[in-house]
Amino acid sequence: MFILDQYIELWCAYGKGRQEGEQFEVTVQMIAETLFCTERNSKLIIKKLDELNWIAWFPGRGRGNRSKLIFQKQPMTLILDRGKELTKKGDVKSGISFVKRYSSQFPSVKKEYEVWIDSIFGHKIERTSEGRRDVLRLQVQMNLDIALDPVYATMRSECHMVKHIFDTLVYVNEESNYIEPRLAFQWEYNDAEKIWTFYLRKGVHFHNRKQLTAHDVIHSLNRFMKAENNPHTWMLQHIESFRAVDEYVIEIQLRTENRIFLHMISAEQCSIVKEDEAGNLIGTGPFKLSEKNAHLFVLEAHDLYYRERSFLDRIELLNVEQSVNTYDILVKAQYKDKEKHNKELSRLESNVTYITCNLAKEGPMQDYMFRKALYKIIHGHAIVQELGGERGEVAKEILLASDSIVEIEEDIESLIKESMYQNEVLQIYTFTGQDHVEDAQWIQKECAKYGIRVENNFLEIEELLEINTIQKADMMHDSATISERIEDSLLYMFLTKNSFIHGQSSMDFHAMLSPYFKQEQVENRVTLLRDIEYTLLRQIHVIPLYRNKQQVTSHEKVQNIMINSQGWIDFYKIWFKP
Numbered sequence: 001m002f003i004l005d006q007y008i009e010l011w012c013a014y015g016k017g018r019q020e021g022e023q024f025e026v027t028v029q030m031i032a033e034t035l036f037c038t039e040r041n042s043k044l045i046i047k048k049l050d051e052l053n054w055i056a057w058f059p060g061r062g063r064g065n066r067s068k069l070i071f072q073k074q075p076m077t078l079i080l081d082r083g084k085e086l087t088k089k090g091d092v093k094s095g096i097s098f099v100k101r102y103s104s105q106f107p108s109v110k111k112e113y114e115v116w117i118d119s120i121f122g123h124k125i126e127r128t129s130e131g132r133r134d135v136l137r138l139q140v141q142m143n144l145d146i147a148l149d150p151v152y153a154t155m156r157s158e159c160h161m162v163k164h165i166f167d168t169l170v171y172v173n174e175e176s177n178y179i180e181p182r183l184a185f186q187w188e189y190n191d192a193e194k195i196w197t198f199y200l201r202k203g204v205h206f207h208n209r210k211q212l213t214a215h216d217v218i219h220s221l222n223r224f225m226k227a228e229n230n231p232h233t234w235m236l237q238h239i240e241s242f243r244a245v246d247e248y249v250i251e252i253q254l255r256t257e258n259r260i261f262l263h264m265i266s267a268e269q270c271s272i273v274k275e276d277e278a279g280n281l282i283g284t285g286p287f288k289l290s291e292k293n294a295h296l297f298v299l300e301a302h303d304l305y306y307r308e309r310s311f312l313d314r315i316e317l318l319n320v321e322q323s324v325n326t327y328d329i330l331v332k333a334q335y336k337d338k339e340k341h342n343k344e345l346s347r348l349e350s351n352v353t354y355i356t357c358n359l360a361k362e363g364p365m366q367d368y369m370f371r372k373a374l375y376k377i378i379h380g381h382a383i384v385q386e387l388g389g390e391r392g393e394v395a396k397e398i399l400l401a402s403d404s405i406v407e408i409e410e411d412i413e414s415l416i417k418e419s420m421y422q423n424e425v426l427q428i429y430t431f432t433g434q435d436h437v438e439d440a441q442w443i444q445k446e447c448a449k450y451g452i453r454v455e456n457n458f459l460e461i462e463e464l465l466e467i468n469t470i471q472k473a474d475m476m477h478d479s480a481t482i483s484e485r486i487e488d489s490l491l492y493m494f495l496t497k498n499s500f501i502h503g504q505s506s507m508d509f510h511a512m513l514s515p516y517f518k519q520e521q522v523e524n525r526v527t528l529l530r531d532i533e534y535t536l537l538r539q540i541h542v543i544p545l546y547r548n549k550q551q552v553t554s555h556e557k558v559q560n561i562m563i564n565s566q567g568w569i570d571f572y573k574i575w576f577k578p
Helices: 002-015 028-035 039-051 075-088 092-101 108-120 156-165 214-226 261-265 368-378 382-387 412-418 434-448 467-472 486-495 509-513 522-538
Strands: 023-026 055-058 067-071 122-128 131-140 170-172 179-181 184-190 195-200 239-246 249-254 287-292 296-301 314-319 342-348 352-357 391-394 425-430 453-458 475-480 542-555
Touching: 002 028, 002 039, 002 067, 002 075, 028 039, 039 055, 075 092, 075 108, 092 108, 092 314, 156 287, 156 296, 170 261, 179 184, 195 214, 214 239, 214 249, 352 368, 352 434, 368 412, 368 434, 368 542, 382 391, 382 434, 382 542, 425 434, 425 467, 434 453, 434 475, 486 509, 486 522, 509 522, 522 542
Parallel strands: 131 314, 425 453, 425 475
Antiparallel strands: 023 067, 055 067, 122 131, 170 179, 184 195, 195 249, 239 249, 287 296, 296 314, 342 542, 352 475, 352 542, 391 542
């Protein structure tokens, strides 16, 4: 903002120490010399500053009469106003950077900005012409231009937002594992014919106020089945056909038996969608998308939601460089100096951070002795103890296997010596997030101690999830989302096309899991999944590293704050006491 810099130059030269509104004499020549420009340009600058009402300019008339100038704005006020303006637009990084740029000249401006930015986050009650509005404004440290096509939802942030914007036919309660109604209020299954019939609610509105019919469900199923490069095709792989019986009844014909079909159709990837006039996807969920870019993500309550309306009217996520714990904001911004009323909610994630060894690629990873050496180098307490942070405990399994399934007696040097490792450079691929970078660098350092060369590759989500990337990597570093729906979580890892375990395995997961979908007894299905996990661990195809510990500090007036398997809070359920 060049004009502000020019104003500050003038203020430092002539305004510092003067009383507010004090008039003083100055010449155009003096201003030109101060700004290192011609007198013609200085007149243009004066005109611009006068139009902005930053100065009052009284030109001298006649030879020898000096002009008079009044500074009408304190530079600190202008700097703060611009920083706030950028922040309110969602560009918090630019707001912080802008204020920091002037902090050496005006040391207190940075502190004032920080006090202001703290004050705008948390739960806020705003008064508008339409009445009270409850806003939850949170800082996060991530690109907020989140992909919102349910079919391709892969990352935790994507899945979480999709659940708030869209709805599915049915819902699996993660606590009870019971199937609950959503867009369909009733369903039935003809075992002999393998036909599911779903009865849709009447009066369900999309975010554009149009009502849901069976044709929207048919459109969504068609869209899912025909989506190009859909990594989740396995979810509906057993469907033969589907049709609308009438406006509120649909039938789905299965080609083969699937005893967990309702679990599959309840996945957020199978959400019911509609396109608006601009071709954007819209849903029937409790919130509608209001704004989205790299810096700002805004959801607004769907007033015509067919279930209970949310307490929150608006949710704003702002991308910042240095983020505090996202949900500590619920205390710090809203309930300052009331620590005695704070409560802590913590849980050890089921999610597991792990390394995959690419058994589908020619090279050192084909050697079991070498994989055993890698396991001994990187598995254990060292990574948790040395890196700390949210790393909670060492993971010995993915989910179902028992402890100590991998026991290696040989020492690392002997294993490497017996292996076929020929000083090749191993390629690790992972995300750009700080914890991923720290883990990869730690693995690189530990491997180097034993003469194993590792090169780290940090990629954005889209590129990392490409099949080509997964196939060329020797190792992938990832954190797997494990929800309370244990079976679904493992199926996702084993069958999703761009899952790192699926993409780097020599196992035929589809063939191994073919009997799974026909098993009615949970115990039998879990046994099949456990056997696959045992195989992955015994072969050292997967090396579990650790599970994170999540901790949220909240005030007693913050109600229904729960951390879900995606590491987020449920915006639909949370509410605030006065």
